[in-house]
Amino acid sequence: MGDDKNRVQEIVKGITNLPTLPPVMMQVLSLMQDPKTTADDIGKVIISDQVLAANILKVVNSAYYGFPRKINTIIQSILILGFDTIKNIILTTSILDIFSDKEEKGGFDRDRFWEHAIACGVATKIIAERIGCVMQEESFLSGLVHDIGKVVLDRFLHDDFKKIVKKVNDENILIIDAERSVLGITHTEIGSWLAEEWNMPHSFSHAIAYHHDPLLAKEDTIIVSIVHVSDILCRAIGAGSGGDKKIPRINREAWMKLKLSMSAIESILKRFDEEMEKASVFIELSRSM
Template sequence: MKIECSNCKKIYNIPEERLPKDQSFAFPCQACKTVVEIDLRSVLPEAAGSDPTEPNHPVGDELKKKILKTVRDLPPMPQTVFKAREIMADPNSGFDTLARVLETDPAIATKILQLANSAYYGFVGKISSIQHATMVLGHKTLNEIVTMAGSLSVLGNEMPGYGLDPGELWQHSLGVAFASKMIARKKEPALEDDSFAAGLIHDMGKLVLDKYVVERRTDFQHVLLSAAGNFLAAEKQALGFDHAEIAAELCKNWNIPDSFAVAIRYHHQPSRSGESKLAHIIHMADVITLMSGIGTGIDGMQYSVDPETMPFLQLGEEDIPSLIAEVVESVQKVSEEVQKKD
């Protein structure tokens, strides 16, 4: 479907299968930032109830228990990543030890080299081996790259329930990680590393909910319409909880720090987090990445912006365009290298 911005006349060609059925939606024009509004509700059936042919599914606490019992079926963050991060946190560790651990996982090692050689990091010459990478990158940069490589194996799959093609959730998560890092660097430098890591895994709740959204597709579309564009409300009505809530539960299973769990749990509602700086940073980073159009899926801009976040972070509207531009450029530079054929 061709969609035209009413202000600058920029044309967007969006595949119909990517459009949210039977509802209105909006997105910011990348050229002029005008909000483009589309209403697809004309094809909505007169009775917007549940499809009688759709089977009944557990919801709420019953579904949550089922999900948490089967969470071991999720692709875990590779143990190589956790071990490498432990080594890098030890001031007495050596480059040889770190290299040996990373080389035990060829898939992770390959992604590390791809990311290290991306235009984003801009190193002169080619980093040709893990041993070379450990010597020239430094622990801070290598820690960032190792975390990105590990997340790609977890977040890189297609997610039809959320309307995300292969790699799109990872790209969106990467955008949030970069935006979080940029905001923290300016406003809370001590949280720069944590902001990047938490931003990278902030949407992991979608990993487990995707198949349940697919199962309840008809109901989900109807409640999304009735929720007037509030995606979290639609998730809660259809499932009994939202992806941020289930992500906080996953943090416990992956032994992720409590500060991350709180920030991820409230990354759409940071004012409810008990003044978690990390929650506000990730929330703003998510908004910026969604505005950039990176990995938006069916939820797109269907989240409200917490009115307390920008004052809390001392950000002004004049800061947003440069952050969007930097996020788009950073994601593009990293993604181009990863998408190259081996």
């Protein structure tokens, strides 16, 4: 056991040059903490990064928000959508940017991975809205990042991750079980650690840490349960792929927590296609960055 613990620590220490959030994001975050900050102040920082500014406008003008008229400037976007939404859009586009490696290496299909991540974000948002929990933006992001640890493993511990993917395919097991046996550390641990490093809200790191074992969560239990259910729903309907084919069972207690009837699933899935269509801007961004 002691050895395992050391190994985990060593692995985490070994990933030293983890990608950091773009400086603009850091600046925006600190500006937002100051109550005197105006939309103008934030706008100036954002437009200093032309690519980011263009991506924000793309998202803001997409069907995801569905505004009837075109929003032409960053300032307008901030005034219409508010600080929190803009912050979440920057976080979303930054994550897609930082982690969307184009090449598929060692059998882990990035396009299908992002499709799974975005689908899980969409399902999380729909369920969160339905049961009247948390902000929509944040729920989308919690689903989007739930498996982020896998891309960290793929990038920084690539040889081990290749072995993991091979084991998953050979034995038809869950990727998390293959991670445990090959590395002794899982995407949930790596991902939640990254979320903490990036100072993301705790609800994100909890959703990442416990989406496979929702009952272990002591806080944010609702969003953890929603992401758990959404991940499995997306597996069941084949929306993208998180790298494994197995469909685990939905945890009964987590499901009960959400107080959803079985018939709710049908209407959730009906809305899913529509919402996925609207979220296509994120699929586009994951492929173009």
